[in-house]
Amino acid sequence: MGLLSRDKFRLNYFNRFIFTINLLVLFIAYSIYLNYIFKPSEIHYFNFISIGYPILFIIVITFMFYWLLFSWRHFILVTLLSLGAFYPMYLSYPVKNLSKQVHGEGQLTVMSFNTHGFRADGTSELIENNLADIMLLQESREKQQKHWSAKKLDRYYKEYFGLLTIYSRYPIIKTNVIESTANTGAGMGAYADIDLGFDTVRVINLYMEPMYIEKALVKDVITSDTAEEMEQTSKKLETKLVKGMVMHQSQLDELIPFIRRSPHPVILGSDLNATPLSYEYLKITKYLNDSYIMAGEGNATTFHGFKFPIRIDYLFHSPELEVVDAKIIRKKFSDHFPVIVNYKLQ
Known part of the structure; x- marks a missing residue:
């Protein structure tokens, strides 16, 4: 037998x-x-x-x-x-959410969105049509939005830090850039402690160092005619990726203390420039929960700048918060989609 x-x-x-x-x-x-x-x-x-x-x-x-x-x-x-x-x-395609347990109305809506410098017409209108209580924008300099925000977001408290913008319907009682001792180029972070009236939360806006991977370089790797040519272009691609990843590691070393020592519940919005189960994602989710995975369903990818979409934009939260609802606005004004989450404090 x-x-x-x-x-x-x-x-x-x-x-x-x-x-x-x-x-x-x-x-x-x-x-x-x-x-x-x-x-x-x-x-x-x-x-x-x-x-x-x-x-x-x-x-x-x-x-x-x-x-x-x-x-x-x-x-x-x-x-x-x-x-x-x-x-x-x-983690990129939660077709059926197995974690969602919270029902009812939330208390705080938060948006994280890389606006790509408001280059495309309609980007500001996209934000206006999906206003959240707190909005964390990346690649969003003050001069690119100051005139628009003065007219359309006049009731919001505003803080600008280079490529980062923080908008809040509630008073910002403390804010600052997260200083980095490493040379991280364009990557940066900033935080704001926000008084909700019934509690205080710390929001962190994080823009991880971009990889600077051009479509032409990826195409050169794919369409290389010889093994030698493929090796050369692949090496260029690898060098850029490794440089970016090591910078991300340095950024996270500076960021994690702001999370661990926060006297308030934390919400982190980020263009992480890293996919799920990357070192970056796992480092953050050691301390914070992935908000979309707690309540969102369907396609969670957020970046459509290449042939196939990937998930690199996130909202994370402390265990003291619960997620009521999460969604991604799939309208192509930036090369990223906005992520919006509705939270409730436990």
Whole structure:
């Protein structure tokens, strides 16, 4: 009986090769979880996997379909082995939210939005049509919006810090830039303690250092004619990514104390320039919850500047807050979509 069972799992040489490649792909996919352990300055390759994970996931699904056609026993085996590969995709595509438990009305709405410098006509109107109690804008200099905000957001308290803007319907009692001792280029953070009347919250507006990855560079890697040309362009891409990731690590080292030592519940809005299960995401979610994942459903991707959309814009919150509702406004005036979350204090 035992020999008969083993015979049913026996594969020909070709399918053994396919199965071996399948296991190798799963090994690479699961190594994304090593971002829990290693910093980009130590081993950056695991953080690369978080960027290209959707491609890896498609390959994983393709293998599952292959085994479904050729061996249902191996399909069951591969499906069981692949279960952990679904979670990183769930963080970008929570088709059915399994965490939502809070019902009723919220007390505070917050928006995080990279406006891309208000370059596109309609960006300001998009904000006007989706006003929140607190709005954290990135790539939004004062001069790009001062005239508009003076007319349309005259009832808001306003704070400007270079590329960052904080708008609040409630009084801002303390605010400042989050100083960085590292040379982080364009990346920066700022915080504001806001008096809601019934409580005080600390909001943090965070713009992580951009990677400066141009579409032309990505296209050059894909369309390289020779192995030497591909190696050169890939090296350029890798250098930019590693530089950005190491800067992110330095930014987070400066940021985390503001979260841990905050005397108030924290809400952090960010263009993180990093995808779910990246080192950056895991570092923040060690202290704060991912707001959209707590109550949002459907497509959570926020950046559409390349061929395939990715999720790099977030709102995070302290455990003292609950999420009633979360949504993403899918209107293309910036290369990012706004994220809006409705909170309730416990």
